[in-house]
Amino acid sequence: MDDYQFPDGITFDKFIGNILTINGIAVTITDILSEKLQPDFNERRGVFQGLTTQNNTVILRNYGISELSDRRQSLGLVLRENFEDEHKALSACQGINTVPRLFAVDELVQAASDPFPNGYLRAIVMSRARGQSVVDIFDDLDQQDYTTIHTQLTAALEHMRLNGYVFIEPPTEHIFYEKSTSRM
Numbered sequence: 001m002d003d004y005q006f007p008d009g010i011t012f013d014k015f016i017g018n019i020l021t022i023n024g025i026a027v028t029i030t031d032i033l034s035e036k037l038q039p040d041f042n043e044r045r046g047v048f049q050g051l052t053t054q055n056n057t058v059i060l061r062n063y064g065i066s067e068l069s070d071r072r073q074s075l076g077l078v079l080r081e082n083f084e085d086e087h088k089a090l091s092a093c094q095g096i097n098t099v100p101r102l103f104a105v106d107e108l109v110q111a112a113s114d115p116f117p118n119g120y121l122r123a124i125v126m127s128r129a130r131g132q133s134v135v136d137i138f139d140d141l142d143q144q145d146y147t148t149i150h151t152q153l154t155a156a157l158e159h160m161r162l163n164g165y166v167f168i169e170p171p172t173e174h175i176f177y178e179k180s181t182s183r184m
Helices: 070-092 134-140 143-162
Strands: 019-022 025-038 043-051 056-064 102-109 120-127
Touching (some): 019 102, 019 120, 070 102, 070 120
Antiparallel strands (some): 019 025, 043 056
C-alpha cells in the first residue's frame, strides 16, 4: 500500500498537545522531532518530544498496518522483531550512563485519527538524550571532545556487545554530545 498523500514530516503535527498513555504513563506531546514514511514496510515512524508529570521524554512511535497480504506477513514479523530488539537493547543497556532511560513500552491499536486506523501503534517512552547531535556541532568540537566521544561510544557499544546486541553502522546523527559536561 502506497501512502503518497502523506509525505514525510507533515502528518504528525496534529498530535501536538495530545496525551498518549503508554503502560500507565501519560505523556503530553509537545513537539515532533522526526517523521518518516517507510513505504516498503507500510509504516510511518515518528519521534516526539513529550512531558510527563516528572520527566521530559521522547516517544518513538511506529504506525503500521495490522493486516498485510499473505506474501507480506513475514515483513510484519520482521517489523515486530525489530521493535522488540530496539526496546530490549535499550533495556539491556540501562546500566550505561550515556543511554537514555527507558520508561515504558507498549503496542496499542491506532485510533480513527491515526495514519492507519486499527493498525498497530508501537511506542517506546524514554528520557531525552542530553546534548546535540554531533553532526550539528561538529565544527565546534575539538580533539579532546573527539577523544571523549570515542571513549564513551566505545564503552557503550562494548556494553551492548556483551549483552548480545550489535549496533551495525550507527548513524552519526544518532550520537548526541553535551560539550559543556563532556558527556554523550
